[in-house]
Amino acid sequence: MAILYNMFKLLIIGQIARVGYFSTCQAIFLRPAGRPPGPHLWRHRPADIATIVRRALPCVCGPGERSRIQVKEKILWLSIAICENVCYCQTNDVIRYWGKLLMIKQKKSRTVSIRITKEHESMLKKLQGVSEMSQTDVLLKGLEVLGGYVGAESEKASLGEKLKELERAALEHAEEIREIRKKEDVIRELVKELKDVDRIIDKHQCEPSALIQILLEIQSEKRWLSKPTLIWVAERLGVPLSRVMHIATFYKAFSLEPHGRHLAQVCLGTACHVRGAQQLLNKVSMALGIRPGETDSEMKFTLKTVNCLGCCALGPVVMIDEDYYSDPSVDELKQIADDLE
Amino acid sequence: MMKKLATREDLEKLRKELQDRSKKIKRWVAVCSGPGCHVHGSGEVAKAFMEEVAAQGLEDSVRVRATGCHGFCEVGPVAVIFPERYCYVKLRVEDVPEIVGKTLKKGQVVEDFLFMDETTGKRILYDEEIPYYKFQQRLLLGQHLQIDPRDVGDYIAAGGYSALAKALFDLGPEGVLEEVKAANLRGRGGGGFPAGIKWETTRNAPGEPKYVIVNADEGDPGAYMDRGILEGNPHSVLEGLIIGAIAIGSTQGFVYVRQEYPIAVKNMQRAIDQARELGLLGENILGSDFSFDVKIHMGAGAFVSGESSALMTAIEGRVGEPRPKYIRTAVKGVWDKPSNLNNVETWANVPLIINNGADWYSGIGTDNSKGTKIFSLVGKVKNTGLVEVPMGVSLRKIIFDIGGGIRGGKKFKAVQTGGPSGGVIPDSLLDIPVDYDELNRVGSMMGSGGMIVMDEDTCMVDVARYYINFLSDESCGKCVPCREGLRQALRILENICAGKGKEGDIELLEELGSFMKDASLCALGQTAANPVLSTIKYFRGEYEAHILEKKCPAKVCKELISFFIDPDKCKACGLCFKACPVDAITGGKGLVHIIDQAKCIRCGSCFSVCPEKFSAVVKLSGEPVPEVTPGTKMKKKAKGEKKCKK
Ligand SMILES: Cc1cc2nc3c(=O)[nH]c(=O)nc-3n(C[C@H](O)[C@H](O)[C@H](O)COP(=O)(O)O)c2cc1C
Ligand code: SF4
Ligand code: FES
Numbered sequence: 001m002a003i004l005y006n007m008f009k010l011l012i013i014g015q016i017a018r019v020g021y022f023s024t025c026q027a028i029f030l031r032p033a034g035r036p037p038g039p040h041l042w043r044h045r046p047a048d049i050a051t052i053v054r055r056a057l058p059c060v061c062g063p064g065e066r067s068r069i070q071v072k073e074k075i076l077w078l079s080i081a082i083c084e085n086v087c088y089c090q091t092n093d094v095i096r097y098w099g100k101l102l103m104i105k106q107k108k109s110r111t112v113s114i115r116i117t118k119e120h121e122s123m124l125k126k127l128q129g130v131s132e133m134s135q136t137d138v139l140l141k142g143l144e145v146l147g148g149y150v151g152a153e154s155e156k157a158s159l160g161e162k163l164k165e166l167e168r169a170a171l172e173h174a175e176e177i178r179e180i181r182k183k184e185d186v187i188r189e190l191v192k193e194l195k196d197v198d199r200i201i202d203k204h205q206c207e208p209s210a211l212i213q214i215l216l217e218i219q220s221e222k223r224w225l226s227k228p229t230l231i232w233v234a235e236r237l238g239v240p241l242s243r244v245m246h247i248a249t250f251y252k253a254f255s256l257e258p259h260g261r262h263l264a265q266v267c268l269g270t271a272c273h274v275r276g277a278q279q280l281l282n283k284v285s286m287a288l289g290i291r292p293g294e295t296d297s298e299m300k301f302t303l304k305t306v307n308c309l310g311c312c313a314l315g316p317v318v319m320i321d322e323d324y325y326s327d328p329s330v331d332e333l334k335q336i337a338d339d340l341e
Numbered sequence: 342m343m344k345k346l347a348t349r350e351d352l353e354k355l356r357k358e359l360q361d362r363s364k365k366i367k368r369w370v371a372v373c374s375g376p377g378c379h380v381h382g383s384g385e386v387a388k389a390f391m392e393e394v395a396a397q398g399l400e401d402s403v404r405v406r407a408t409g410c411h412g413f414c415e416v417g418p419v420a421v422i423f424p425e426r427y428c429y430v431k432l433r434v435e436d437v438p439e440i441v442g443k444t445l446k447k448g449q450v451v452e453d454f455l456f457m458d459e460t461t462g463k464r465i466l467y468d469e470e471i472p473y474y475k476f477q478q479r480l481l482l483g484q485h486l487q488i489d490p491r492d493v494g495d496y497i498a499a500g501g502y503s504a505l506a507k508a509l510f511d512l513g514p515e516g517v518l519e520e521v522k523a524a525n526l527r528g529r530g531g532g533g534f535p536a537g538i539k540w541e542t543t544r545n546a547p548g549e550p551k552y553v554i555v556n557a558d559e560g561d562p563g564a565y566m567d568r569g570i571l572e573g574n575p576h577s578v579l580e581g582l583i584i585g586a587i588a589i590g591s592t593q594g595f596v597y598v599r600q601e602y603p604i605a606v607k608n609m610q611r612a613i614d615q616a617r618e619l620g621l622l623g624e625n626i627l628g629s630d631f632s633f634d635v636k637i638h639m640g641a642g643a644f645v646s647g648e649s650s651a652l653m654t655a656i657e658g659r660v661g662e663p664r665p666k667y668i669r670t671a672v673k674g675v676w677d678k679p680s681n682l683n684n685v686e687t688w689a690n691v692p693l694i695i696n697n698g699a700d701w702y703s704g705i706g707t708d709n710s711k712g713t714k715i716f717s718l719v720g721k722v723k724n725t726g727l728v729e730v731p732m733g734v735s736l737r738k739i740i741f742d743i744g745g746g747i748r749g750g751k752k753f754k755a756v757q758t759g760g761p762s763g764g765v766i767p768d769s770l771l772d773i774p775v776d777y778d779e780l781n782r783v784g785s786m787m788g789s790g791g792m793i794v795m796d797e798d799t800c801m802v803d804v805a806r807y808y809i810n811f812l813s814d815e816s817c818g819k820c821v822p823c824r825e826g827l828r829q830a831l832r833i834l835e836n837i838c839a840g841k842g843k844e845g846d847i848e849l850l851e852e853l854g855s856f857m858k859d860a861s862l863c864a865l866g867q868t869a870a871n872p873v874l875s876t877i878k879y880f881r882g883e884y885e886a887h888i889l890e891k892k893c894p895a896k897v898c899k900e901l902i903s904f905f906i907d908p909d910k911c912k913a914c915g916l917c918f919k920a921c922p923v924d925a926i927t928g929g930k931g932l933v934h935i936i937d938q939a940k941c942i943r944c945g946s947c948f949s950v951c952p953e954k955f956s957a958v959v960k961l962s963g964e965p966v967p968e969v970t971p972g973t974k975m976k977k978k979a980k981g982e983k984k985c986k987k
Contacts, residue, residue: 209658216600216639243659250660250817252642253600269562270757270793271719273807282944286922307644307811308562310602312717312791313377313414313725322603324380 194232196221201236208237212247215254223259252306260295260302262340264288265319269308272315280316280327281305287333301337343493345620348628349506352497359498368445369404371421371486375569377414377726382434383407386418389437394445403445406495409485409573413473414726416456421468421486428468429454459745476743478705479729480713481689485573490608493615496576502621504692508584509629512695517588518544521691523699525711530556530647530684530789531762531864533710533777536691539671539681544589546672546679551591553582554656554675554682557598557605558640558647561760562811564791566715567685569727571598571605574689575612579635581691583622586633589681594635597652600642610637644761644815648863649674649682651817662817663863684789686715706732710776714787720757720794723748728792730775737771740794751796754895755879759788761808761815762868764875765801784875786868800897801880802887806834808872816865823866826857830873839900842888847877892963899943902962906947906969908933910957913975917947917958933973938966 200217204210214233219225225248234241248254266281285291288301295302311317314326320336328336346352372378372387387407394403411419416430422444429440429451436454443449455464456471465471488495496502508517522537543551555578559567570578582594596613598606613635616622624632638656645651646661653675655661674680690712694702703711710732716739718728723745730739736756740746747753755765764785766773773779777787795804813827830853833846854870861867877884886892893901906917906926911933918926918934925941928934936947951958 207658209656211658212641212655213639213658216641239658246660247641250643250662251646254641267562270760270791270807270811271563271717273562274720274793274795274799274804279945279949306601306642307560307815308564308601310559310565310568311376311380312563312565312719313727314380315719317380324376326380 190228193222193226193229197229197232198236201233206237208239211237211239211244212251215244215247219254223261223263224255224257226258255302258295258299260299262301262321263304263319264301265304265306265309266292267307267309267311267315267317267319268305269312269315271308271312272317275315276327277316280318283328283330284318284333287330288337300340343615343618345618346627347620349510352502352506352627356497356500356503359494363404363498365401366404367402368448369406369423370440370445371406371408371411371423373409373411373417373419373421373485374407375410375412375414375417375485375573375727376565377410378417378419381417381431383418383432385434386420386432386437389434390420390441393437393441397441397446399441399445403441406489408488409490410482410569410727411468411485412477412479412482412569412727412729413471413724415724423486426467426469428456428465428471430456472745473724473726473728473743476734476738477729478713478731480693480705481570481574481577481686481715482727482729484577485569488574488576490573490575491611493576493612493619496574500696501576501692502580504695505580505583505621506627508587508695509627509631514544514588514590517584517695520694520699521588524694524702525709526687526690526694526702527710527777528684529686529690529714531786533787536683536687539683540585540589542669542671543591543679543681548673548678550593550678551589552675552678552680553586553589553591553594554652554680555582555594555596555685555688556647556649556652556682557596557602557609557685558652559599559602559685559789560644560647560815561789561791563719563757563793564717564760564789566717566727566790568602568605569715570685570689571602572608575605575609576616577689577692578609578685579612579616579622581688582635583626583633584691584695585681585683585688587631589679591681592633594633595656595675596635596637597640597656598637599640606637606639613637643817644811645817645863645865648865651863652682653680662819663865665862686790707774707776709778714775714790716758716790716792718744718792718794720792721748721751721796721799722746722794732776733774735772735774736766739775739792740771744794747794747796751798753794754797754799755795755801757785757793757795757804757872758791759786759871760791761812762786762864762871763788763791764871765795765804765879766875767879784871784878786871798895798897800838800893800895801876801883802834802837802893803895803897805873805876806831806838809834809869812865812869816869820860820862820866822857822860823862823869826853826861826866827869829853830870834873837884837887838893838898840887840891840898842884844888846888847881847884850874851877886963890963894962896960896962898962902943902960903938903966904936904941904943904945904948905959905961905966906934906936907957907959908969908973909976910955911975912955912957914952914955916950916952920946920950922946927971931975933969933975935969935971935973 197218200214200221204214211233214237215225218229218233222229230244230248231241234244248256264284266277266284268277268281272280281292284303288296288303290296290301290303292303292305309317309319309324311324311326314324316327318325318328321340325332325336346355370390372383372390374383374387387405390405394400394405411421413419413430418432420429420432420440421427422429422440425448427444427450429436432440432454439451440454443451450466452464455466457464458472468474484499487499493501512520518537518540521540522535524537526536527533528536528539557567557571559565578596582596586592586594596609598609600606613622617634620626622634626633640646640655640661643661645663646655648663649670650666651661651663653670654664656675670680670682672679674682705712713729713731715727715729718739719725722740724743728739728743730743740753740756753768755767756771757763757765758780763780764783766783766785770783773783775787780787809827809831813831816823816827818824830850833842833850836842837846850873854874857870858867861869883894886894887898887901891901896902913928913931913934915928915934918928922944923940923942925937926934926947927937948958948960
């Protein structure tokens with residue numbers, strides 16, 4: 001029953017997270033043997049999923065069984081079929097496996113049906129809140145539990161093997177989807193970035209004389225100048241890329257590497273220098289755990305030195321984001337850093 | 342939304358209205374929100390004032406202004422209460438309700454918040470009687486107290502833009518030019534070139550359109566006067582610029598501000614927008630046939646971009662590097678058109694001259710340097726902040742009477758003026774009057790107004806090394822004398838600081854310096870040697886100590902000093918033991934702590950944590966470190982001495 005509960009939990013988490021768990025679940029159980037895994041089960045409409053399920057089912061449950069699948073929409077039922085101590089679960093408001101869904105006929109099989117009440121629902125919501133897992137994690141977790149279960153308790157080796165194989169395929173599938181998503185994300189990011197750049201360029205009426213101003217605005221918005229950005233700016237303004245690069249490397253304000261979310265600038269101007277700017281720099285470096293010019297691995301802070309912040313009367317000063325601090329101690333600095341997100 | 346001013350009369354009417362409206366205000370408080378006070382948290386104090394005034398139901402009779410820099414950054418946040426001019430210093434948010442309840446409501450003074458004169462032990466009521474302010478003549482900075490920089494109404498009520506009207510309708514271009522020339526206003530950004538003559542050159546140069554530009558790049562580290570003005574009174578700069586444009590016949594202006602000053606950029610942009618809305622910028626200003634507009638251009642962090650030809654190249658959207666000036670920028674500047682560049686402070690002086698006349702202006706200052714100059718008095722001086730004095734005041738007066746002398750009872754050593762192009766001035770020359778020519782004569786210069794005071798703990802070789810390092814970083818590298826000369830000079834100086842100096846280094850530096858002066862393209866390279874030459878001139882002995890005795894007399898140069906715990910003074914408190922980042926200190930309860938010199942990285946942590954009453958950690962230079970046997974017991978406290986609590 002504990003397994004049942006786990007499955008239930010995982011399924012529901014997947015459900016409520018409105019994740020691909022359901023559809024990926026199809027992939028676990030229903031991907032036709034011999035067909036390469038792919039995103040073809042993704043993003044299908046519920047009705048299509050039903051068709052796919054129907055088409056795919058024979059390779060799991062043998063011919064003649066397909067008529068047992070009923071598709072109904074918007075029914076909140078969860079059906080879990082247990083066969084040979086292996087749970088076959090389907091759920092959702094879309095598809096139900098009715099009655100004896102005995103794909104592999106065994107004696108000890110039984111079917112459990114649970115109606116989801118309001119209480120269930122709120123409990124499940126809570127569960128999801130606790131788990132805070134991403135879609136893929138929910139999927140993988142589910143597989144882990146399943147796999148472990150199969151390995152430990154299945155009497156029928158072939159079934160275990162089959163499941164293992166399916167699990168492997170599902171993992172590959174998930175990995176592939178992740179890759180595709182990653183690529184998609186990169187492209188989407190790039191498009192978004194260039195759109196932002198476009199907005200800034202348009203604001204300056206595409207004037208080549210506004211080149212420095214445009215780069216400054218991009219820098220302050222994006223915290224760095226990426227290669228595509230520089231190429232794009234050169235392209236749009238009709239100036240040679242070499243000139244854009246000349247500017248981007250000449251001025252201190254520009255960075256060709258991503259900055260952290262927060263910027264700490266230690267003044268090394270004369271007034272601060274004679275009042276111990278170097279010691280302050282050491283302190284900041286110690287508090288943030290990075291050296292001047294570096295960004296920490298979590299992309300939280302970048303530490304830079306500057307020539308004057310215009311607060312010379314209170315030197316030595318460090319500016320963290322928009323705020324100035326006059327000679328703070330290491331502990332104060334740590335506090336400031338911790339308070340920032 | 343304000344109504345556009347179509348005529349001069351409209352402006353006067355608006356001014357009258359604004360002044361009448363403010364007559365209802367019984368008291369107002371100017372909370373300084375300049376750079377210094379801002380760091381001390383004046384933002385919260387100003388907010389607290391506004392909330393408290395509202396909470397006590399005083400909105401109708403009291404006004405709170407968050408103003409620009411008052412000058413006395415050291416004791417910030419500062420608030421001055423008008424009309425009495427009570428000056429409260431070092432305010433905290435908790436203090437606000439009492440001030441509102443007593444001073445703003447009833448006019449009573451709260452003694453505790455007044456400035457206390459340390460020498461007499463007396464509290465001082467009014468801001469102008471505080472010694473720091475008493476010896477100043479705050480023609481420009483004084484305006485800040487009356488004005489909320491975000492509100493053009495304040496500026497107009499205080500007489501703003503009357504100079505513009507006068508220039509437009511009474512004086513005309515020639516009249517303005519004559520006035521500025523007669524006032525002998527000299528550039529505040531560096532060289533001190535007479536503004537009137539530069540304006541005339543641009544005016545007479547062939548080519549249209551002509552440009553006028555505000556140089557607010559303020560790259561000189563240690564100087565923040567321009568920031569103070571731009572943040573505190575942007576309209577005064579704008580008004581000066583428009584008047585200059587009238588005289589020169591320009592239709593387009595630029596303000597070149599460094600991006601490190603975001604508040605200045607914001608306030609200036611707001612000022613431009615407000616002026617445009619009021620018809621003080623744009624087509625047919627105040628109904629005349631004069632049209633003019635202004636654009637802000639942000640600098641991206643390069644000292645050399647403050648140089649005139651470099652700045653103009655940057656405005657064109659190219660890299661801000663200097664170019665040869667066979668033809669001056671006043672004749673061929675931005676896009677090869679005549680362009681007149683002046684410093685922020687120069688422009689801010691213009692409305693004063695037009696309003697009060699050249700005679701009045703030239704009554705202030707010395708023969709060849711007229712008016713006042715703002716200095717940023719910083720470094721090891723007791724009272725840091727912005728100081729505005731008439732030209733010709735002695736350095737001693739600025740540093741000792743206004744600045745209150747050196748911090749922590751140390752001895753004065755030198756003052757550095759003119760930024761990286763200037764030099765140091767020693768004790769013996771403190772009585773020279775501060776004007777362009779005198780400062781040049783002693784090997785420094787006025788520069789933009791940075792005044793960095795150094796005490797006996799400052800090493801002059803280190804200062805020279807610092808400046809050369811700065812300059813070699815900032816040199817654009819276009820011409821060899823500057824690029825390579827600075828690199829070599831830096832190497833020599835670094836060697837000297839590291840105790841690897843050789844005899845003959847000083848002479849080599851001097852030779853390099855004179856070569857750079859003659860052969861560099863722009864003023865950065867030409868003046869780059871000044872910090873070295875002037876330190877050699879006045880502090881040759883210090884150089885020699887580094888080179889010959891391998892000793893840093895000020896005990897600054899890391900490689901030449903050692904830290905040592907005096908066994909007679911060590912109280913085994915363990916603070917240094919905890920502070921040392923490399924575990925170079927050994928010791929224990931009741932045992933004298935000892936620094937392992939081989940492990941010590943000379944970070945100075947132990948020196949700074951050792952309690953002042955013990956002062957057991959000392960710096961040694963040029964002498965061997967005494968041996969102390971590990972396990973030495975701590976000296977017992979003398980009879981009668983109280984046990985020191987942890
Ligand atoms: C390397 C270098 C940096 C400079 N930086 C500044 C600056 O930051 N601000 C400024 O007003 N002038 C600066 N100047 C001086 C300008 O070239 C120019 O002389 C000045 O802006 C003219 O204005 P003025 O006549 O009102 O002084 C710099 C000059 C050099 C050579
Ligand atoms: S003197 Fe220095 S900063 Fe000036 S142009 Fe030459 S290399 Fe560049
Ligand atoms: S020198 Fe550090 S803020 Fe100006």
